[in-house]
Amino acid sequence: MIIRSRIIGCGAYLPERVITNAELAEQVDTTNAWIIERTGILERHVAATGELTSDLATQAAKRALAAAGLTAVALDMIILATATPDHTFPATAAKVQSQLGMKRGAAFDIQAVCSGFIYALTVADQFIRNAQAHTVLVIGAETFSRLLDWTDRNTCILFGDGAGAVVLRAEPGVGDSQDNGILSAHIHTDGRYYDLLYVDGGPSSGRSTGFLRMIGKDVFRYAIVHLANMVGEALTANHLTLADIDWLVPHQANRRILDGTARKLGLPADKVIITVAHHANTSAASIPLALNEGVADRRIRPGHLVLLEAMGGGFTWGACLVRI
Secondary structure (H helix, E strand, O other), rough: OOOEEEEEEEEOOOOOOOHHHHHHHOOOOHHHHHHHHHHOOOOEEEEEEEEEEEHHHHHHHHHHHHHHOOOHHOOEEEEEOOOOOOOOOOHHHHHHOOOOOOOOEEEEOOOOOOHHHHHHHHHHHHHOOOOOOOEEEEEEEEEEEHOOOOHHHHHHOOOOOEEEEEEEEEEEEEEOOOOOEEEEEEEEOHHHHHHHEEEEEEEEOOOOOOOOOEOOOHHHHHHHHHHHHHHHHHHHHHHOOOHOOOEEEEOOOOHHHHHHHHHOOOOOOOOEEOOHEEEEEOOOHHHHHHHHHHHHHHOOOOEEEEEEEEEEEOEEEEEEEOOO
């Protein structure tokens, strides 16, 4: 018998403020039609003044705990994936821990940008598999609107704010692909591409904050290759084929990337959960937001085999194969 990390609850939170493409067209040189053609995005949510990443994360966490039928006292650990922490330190996860009323265990942040939620799941899975934790809350939360140059039409149209969370619990498995829970997790980094997607500021650079900068055409090209390769890596590790997958839940970066990845794989479009039109790119929050939507509308059901995958700045990329 082995121990698996099973998802027993999902939750999500989106700020009330919505910015449409038409609104953006009033402040930068763009149009609704141009944005839709290039990205598939119709609108994005933006955190209110004074609304912090920890606030979004806490709301998503409360909903995930409610879905799991638990309170924070059951948690051993909180892992928060974010590239937009409230402060340089302490970890934003510590504030979420306090807001939830959790007074034991550990809480810490992980930063792998858009791949952050996959990295956080991978770390949580290791703690559970090694019997160092039984119940873990994993959150992806971002306020990327605070990093955007709202005069740069190539970046400000792409991103939004939001948070998603899952509760993982240790459950026994037999060690094959029919087990419930995380079957395998795979993460990668290649720092040679550091300068293709980054923020031009940070404490040690002398600028406490900066703006997101991106060479879009290069990110697009690498994203399709890496995301398609991750599918093959996860399936091979579990002796499965593409036909075994019920749902692909990818990082919601850009509709063209999502469509290009599906075409490269030969995966039917009706097996891909896509939320980018209404969420935009929410970085580490995008996968749990999309997963929550698929679970909430009952497309994703118990027993389904779901592949989560992402690529982000660094470059980082990764995948988790999960049976719900």
